[in-house]
Amino acid sequence: DDYPFLKNIPEERKESEFPMEGYLFPETYYFYADSNPERIIRTLLGEFDAIFTPEMRDLAEEQGMTMDDVVTLASIIQNEAKTEEFTKVSAVFHNRLKIKMNLESCATVDYVVEDREVNQITLTLEDINTDSPYNTYRNPGLPLGPISSPGKEAMEAALNPYAEFMEPNEAMLFFVLIDPEIGLHAFNSTLEGHTKDKSEVNWD
Numbered sequence: 001d002d003y004p005f006l007k008n009i010p011e012e013r014k015e016s017e018f019p020m021e022g023y024l025f026p027e028t029y030y031f032y033a034d035s036n037p038e039r040i041i042r043t044l045l046g047e048f049d050a051i052f053t054p055e056m057r058d059l060a061e062e063q064g065m066t067m068d069d070v071v072t073l074a075s076i077i078q079n080e081a082k083t084e085e086f087t088k089v090s091a092v093f094h095n096r097l098k099i100k101m102n103l104e105s106c107a108t109v110d111y112v113v114e115d116r117e118v119n120q121i122t123l124t125l126e127d128i129n130t131d132s133p134y135n136t137y138r139n140p141g142l143p144l145g146p147i148s149s150p151g152k153e154a155m156e157a158a159l160n161p162y163a164e165f166m167e168p169n170e171a172m173l174f175f176v177l178i179d180p181e182i183g184l185h186a187f188n189s190t191l192e193g194h195t196k197d198k199s200e201v202n203w204d
Helices: 004-008 037-051 054-062 067-080 083-098 106-112 152-159 191-199
Strands: 174-179 184-188
Touching: 004 037, 004 067, 054 067, 054 152, 067 083, 067 106, 067 152, 083 152, 083 174, 083 184, 174 191, 184 191
Parallel strands: none
Antiparallel strands: 174 184
């Protein structure tokens, strides 16, 4: 009752291991060594409540998104891109959601697949076929919930996708990592162009 936004969490997630995934805001906090878990959780939730401003709530409502939708999308953006490309990746996902095209986010698969090697960039066919409500290769729309706790920039990007990548301009539907060192992506509006971008990737 102290944090009404938690009421947006679907019942299925409330029974999970991490029901408040996404809402424990990532920041530097200082606690006494004997602080109890409830105080710590309340502090993180309070910070989230302060960061997710009334203006952001109004913008979410205007776009037909619940706060949980925004946090979930922001968590994917946070894991898919560097800050400077957040709004561009957001635009791709908004475009896909609009036409009911699967998000196909590698980050959502990473969230559920166990025993993946550290720094493993590409997914295997087995990974992509993982049966999970978080697997956006198999399931349409947003996953069951956030896959991490996104920062303010990612949440703002989820609400403010890059306009040049959306209609009435050229709607971008694809992106591929072309430089893992700096996190640079190539964006494309067609599968043919995306396939060409992937063929030119060289991570060696």
